[in-house]
Amino acid sequence: MRCSATIRVVLVLCTLITTWYFAETMYPNKVDMKSLKRIFDNIAEEEPTKKKVEFSCGNEKPCPDGYFAFRIISGAGNVVGPSICFDNTIIMSSVKNNVGRGLNIALINASNGTLIKTGTFDMYFADVKPLLEFIKPVKDGTLVLVASYDDPGTNLNEEARSLFKEFGSIHAKKVNFRDAWIFVGGKGINAESSFEQYLQNNKETNKYDGWPEVLEVEGCIPKKSN
Structure with a gap:
C-alpha cells in the first residue's frame, strides 16, 4: 500500500x-x-485626461483679449424666466430673483464691463412709462441687453420701439403679444446689432402652448476704447 x-x-x-x-x-x-x-x-x-473646456458664460468658444463674453436666454413660456450672463457673471436670472414677465434689461458700461443697473418691465399689465424712464437716459457707450419673458410687446409703443431701434435692433418694431425676443445693442453704436433673435407667437408653430420656443444667443462684444 x-x-x-x-x-x-x-x-x-x-x-x-x-x-x-x-x-x-x-x-x-x-x-x-x-x-x-x-x-x-x-x-x-x-494618457492625458481629456476634460471639457468651459469658457466664459458657458459659451462654446472663447473670446479674444479685449472682448466681453455674453449669453442671453429668453424665458420659456410663462414658466421659466430668462437669463443674462455677461463677462462670466449671471446678472439676471430666476435664481437671482431679479427677472419678471415682460422685458428684462441690463445696462452695462461698454468700456469696463461694469453693470450699471437692471430693470424688469411688465408689458401686459403695466404701461410703458417705467420702461421709457429706464431707457431714455441711456448714455453713449452703454450696452443694452434684453431678454423677453411671457409677453414683451402688448404695451410697447412706438417711442420705445424707436429707442430700441437706435440701440441697433431690427426687430423691435414688430415685437408683439407673447413673441420671443433677445437682443444686445448699445447707445451710440450707429449700426444694426449682430446679436438679436426674434420669434413670432404663432399657434401653428409654437413649441409651447401659446408661446414660441426659447431663444438663445451668445458671443463676444469688443470693449469700447476710451
Whole structure:
C-alpha cells in the first residue's frame, strides 16, 4: 500500500515537471501577467485626461483679449424666466430673483464691463412709462441687453420701439403679444446689432402652448476704447 502511494506521488511530480519543461521550451518569451498589468497601468497613467473646456458664460468658444463674453436666454413660456450672463457673471436670472414677465434689461458700461443697473418691465399689465424712464437716459457707450419673458410687446409703443431701434435692433418694431425676443445693442453704436433673435407667437408653430420656443444667443462684444 505504501509502495503504491509513493508511486502515485512520483507520477504526479513527473507530470508537473514535464509540463513546466514543455511550457518553457515552447514559450521562451512568455510575459509575466503581473508585469503586463503594470505596463497597462503605466500607459493609463501617462494618457492625458481629456476634460471639457468651459469658457466664459458657458459659451462654446472663447473670446479674444479685449472682448466681453455674453449669453442671453429668453424665458420659456410663462414658466421659466430668462437669463443674462455677461463677462462670466449671471446678472439676471430666476435664481437671482431679479427677472419678471415682460422685458428684462441690463445696462452695462461698454468700456469696463461694469453693470450699471437692471430693470424688469411688465408689458401686459403695466404701461410703458417705467420702461421709457429706464431707457431714455441711456448714455453713449452703454450696452443694452434684453431678454423677453411671457409677453414683451402688448404695451410697447412706438417711442420705445424707436429707442430700441437706435440701440441697433431690427426687430423691435414688430415685437408683439407673447413673441420671443433677445437682443444686445448699445447707445451710440450707429449700426444694426449682430446679436438679436426674434420669434413670432404663432399657434401653428409654437413649441409651447401659446408661446414660441426659447431663444438663445451668445458671443463676444469688443470693449469700447476710451
